[in-house]
């Protein structure tokens with residue numbers, strides 16, 4: 118598990134640790150770790166530290182201090198180090214160390230800074246760290262812009278300047294780093310977009326903070342965590358014990374969503390999928406996924422697919438749309454369902470069942486219009502994208518995208534459900550737990566229908582016995598991994614190409630296999 122913290126949590130832990138150490142020890146550890154990473158990167162881009170050009174963007178606080186001390190270490194190894202002093206003041210010890218090591222420093226002047234940054238092999242962003250707040254003020258904003266034009270690498274110190282360390286929010290200009298060297302522990306903003314995307318690859322330098330950290334504010338599953346949580350097939354398994362997932366999805370207008378949701382469930386390892394819908398989507402689902410057991414709903418009544426079951430409309434004339442469907446351990450409700458009266462009746466019936474229900478897409482619109490549907494005893498997992506959450510919370514979509522952490526938490530609290538907010542970083546909130554941020558995925562997943570696949574994956578895991586919180590996090594992880602694998606290729610697997618949603622479902626077993634192999638190793 119990767120754990121992350123707010124700035125306040127980090128500061129409290131740092132204070133407790135500092136009280137046990139001679140002054141300056143932590144900054145010295147931080148600078149040593151930072152310099153070691155920079156030396157490795159410089160060797161990669163320049164061939165050696167000696168003779169390389171390093172430019173430090175130094176702000177007024179300790180973040181600038183870290184950068185200046187690290188710069189001193191690099192200067193002693195023969196790098197040409199220049200610092201642009203951008204703040205109203207400068208960390209005195211750090212500046213003295215740099216100058217003593219042969220580095221140079223000068224106050225910010227735009228033309229000079231632009232020339233230095235452009236020609237640098239490595240730009241060290243020490244403008245602000247966890248002490249930053251709000252949009253970057255000048256000249257920091259200008260320097261963040263200049264860093265984008267360097268031909269060298271940009272390395273952020275602790276967090277990319279302009280990224281809110283506690284939330285990942287970016288209020289204006291922000292540094293975009295290839296590598297962020299962070300101290301003591303991950304900060305939330307390194308795991309959640311837009312901040313995560315600005316951070317690039319994150320390297321954690323241990324400064325001894327571990328014992329002083331509280332429970333995390335945000336966490337991210339690793340591949341090993343996912344393997345440990347995933348339901349396994351064993352000798353005692355049968356299709357019922359492995360978990361039957363019911364999927365109520367699709368309409369005559371939207372048949373594809375149903376095919377994709379069922380595909381996600383089939384390929385993620387459901388013991389069995391029971392699919393309920395009107396005639397058209399049932400036809401498509403049966404053609405693509407013969408594994409699914411289907412039930413056709415017609416005109417307020419239902420009749421089962423001739424190949425799978427008998428006539429559904431009972432002699433008692435009951436209008437329970439689920440009466441003939443058979444038992445399931447969890448439901449997926451919503452992809453392509455429509456929002457008409459019949460969809461509403463089906464939603465009411467599914468949400469009345471005493472099993473976990475995942476609500477997605479049109480199911481979320483129905484719930485937004487009738488919150489009473491969420492008054493249930495069994496757990497509910499909602500999987501909105503930002504637009505859907507905007508309707509559920511009555512908050513503009515842009516605000517949700519800019520503040521994903523705040524809004525996913527608020528949704529879980531207000532709606533009394535587990536909430537998985539989709540997007541460039543998928544985040545999952547459940548009251549009383551750290552928010553989980555997903556670290557897999559690729560922007561190529563931004564294509565119609567991939568969310569439907571996700572609903573099926575999570576539904577299969579719910580039916581397999583995982584809690585909403587674990588099912589959501591594992592599904593997001595596997596979905597991201599399968600998306601990446603489907604988009605990837607080429608000799609080293611690092612090529613990227615457009616994908617279709619069905620590719621994600623098809624890539625699932627191989628992605629799970631590779632993950633399991635990596636986690637438990639061959640021969641287990």
Ligand SMILES: NC(=O)C1=CN([C@@H]2O[C@H](COP(=O)(O)OP(=O)(O)OC[C@H]3O[C@@H](n4cnc5c(N)ncnc54)[C@H](OP(=O)(O)O)[C@@H]3O)[C@@H](O)[C@H]2O)[C@@H](O)CC1
Nearest residue numbers: 131143144178179180245246247248249250252253254275
């Ligand atoms: N504590 C520890 O044990 C350890 C801490 N460590 C390091 O210390 C870092 C935290 O240092 P910190 O507390 O000095 O804050 P920091 O991030 O440098 O910036 C604060 C200054 O920035 C400014 N400023 C703020 N917002 C701004 C904006 N939007 N736009 C422009 N300027 C803005 C503001 O200054 P002012 O406005 O007064 O000029 C404020 O005073 C941490 O990230 C890590 O790198 C490591 O050495 C390990 C041990």
Ligand SMILES: Nc1ncnc2c1ncn2[C@@H]1O[C@H](COP(=O)(O)OP(=O)(O)O)[C@@H](O)[C@H]1O
Nearest residue numbers: 502539540541559560562563565566567568569
């Ligand atoms: N920029 C992005 N980077 C990574 N993943 C993304 C990005 N944009 C969207 N996704 C993922 O793609 C999926 C899209 O789901 P959704 O918006 O419900 O689409 P649809 O309704 O067409 O199925 C989600 O899992 C989401 O997290």
Ligand SMILES: [K+]
Nearest residue numbers: 242245276278
């Ligand atoms: K920084």
